[in-house]
Amino acid sequence: MASLALGAILAVLASLIIAANTLVAIALLCLILKSGSKGLYFVLNLAVADAMVGFTVVGLAKDELSQPLQPSQVFCVLRMAFVTSSSAASILSLILVACDRHLSVRKPFHYVQLVTGLRVGVRLVVLWLVAGIIGFLPVLTPCFQKISTHKKCSFFEVFHPVYVLTIFCVGFFPALFLFFYLYCDMLKIASVHVQHIRQVEHAGLAGGCPPSRTASDMKAMRTVAVLIGCFTLSWLPFFVTSIVQTVCSECLPYRVIESWLWLLGLCNSLLNPLLYSYWQKDVRLQLSQLAASVKRRILLLLGKGHRFPGRAAKSLPTVSCPQLQN
Secondary structure (H helix, E strand, O other), X not given: OHHHHHHHHHHHHHHHHHHHHHHHHHHHHHHHHHHOOOOHHHHHHHHHHHHHHHHHHHHHHHHHHHOOOOOOHHHHHHHHHHHHHHHHHHHHHHHHHHHHHHHHHHOOOOHHHHOOHHHHHHHHHHHHHHHHHHHHHHHHOHHHEOOOOOOXXXXXXXXXXXXXXXXXXXXXXXXXXXXXXHHHHHHHHHHHHHHHHHHHHHOOOOOOHHHHHHHHHHHHHHHHHHHHHHHHHHHHHHHHHHHHHXXXXXXXXXXXXXXXXXXXXXXXXXXXXXXXXXXXXXXXXXXXXXXXXXXXXXXXXHHHHOOXXXXXXXXXXXXXXXXXXX
């Protein structure tokens, strides 16, 4: 019964993740075509990575619902490698977004020159290479695999504890520390800008530019702060308990960590598009425009399929009489 409940939750969550990230990705593509902003490519990559997380969860949900026979070791390793690599790509994309916002605050006048199309492309290629190496390292290095006797593909049943400790300690916690460093540095920069504005106002030389600069800094800080908060709340319980489980297999219940705490981490892939569609005004407006456009097309199709008598009567005089006689 618990397996069916988990499978149903995973199926619903995967559908929501795919739908939400697809909509945000379409909105971001429209914004990129309109504005040409290179920084939006990082956010678009985050939506793509989160959508891939949703696709990988579909297979796990199917296993929970159908309860298939014991799969092969190679199949389980490959499936969990795809799950791990897509999750790693999502986390690395969050780091790139935070770094991009930090750069826009630290060097606002050189941001356009620094964030070029070539540099963005190189960073994204490196991101996916690193995510692929992280996820498929057990495939390339069989010593990181563990012979599984479990009926379903499971993270802790497939990967060796050394691999688990390596990716968690070398990957997750440095990423978390980097998040906090970026936010603290942005907070320091914003405080310096506020002090300059107060000095200008005290001298009676206040203009429109300094408050605008501070408002932009606060917007970037708010974005990074929300990303840090959701990332920490979603993934920290799973990573901490997983390390404890790896060191002491009898200390914590295995099923809670493998299923429910990991499920909490997956929710981060759903929160990311919801946060951007709510906090980012441009994304929110673009989504509303897309919704209005879809609504107009649906009404247009319905209008063509169901013509009202009044409209038909108005269109009768436009029909030529000779054609009716023929």
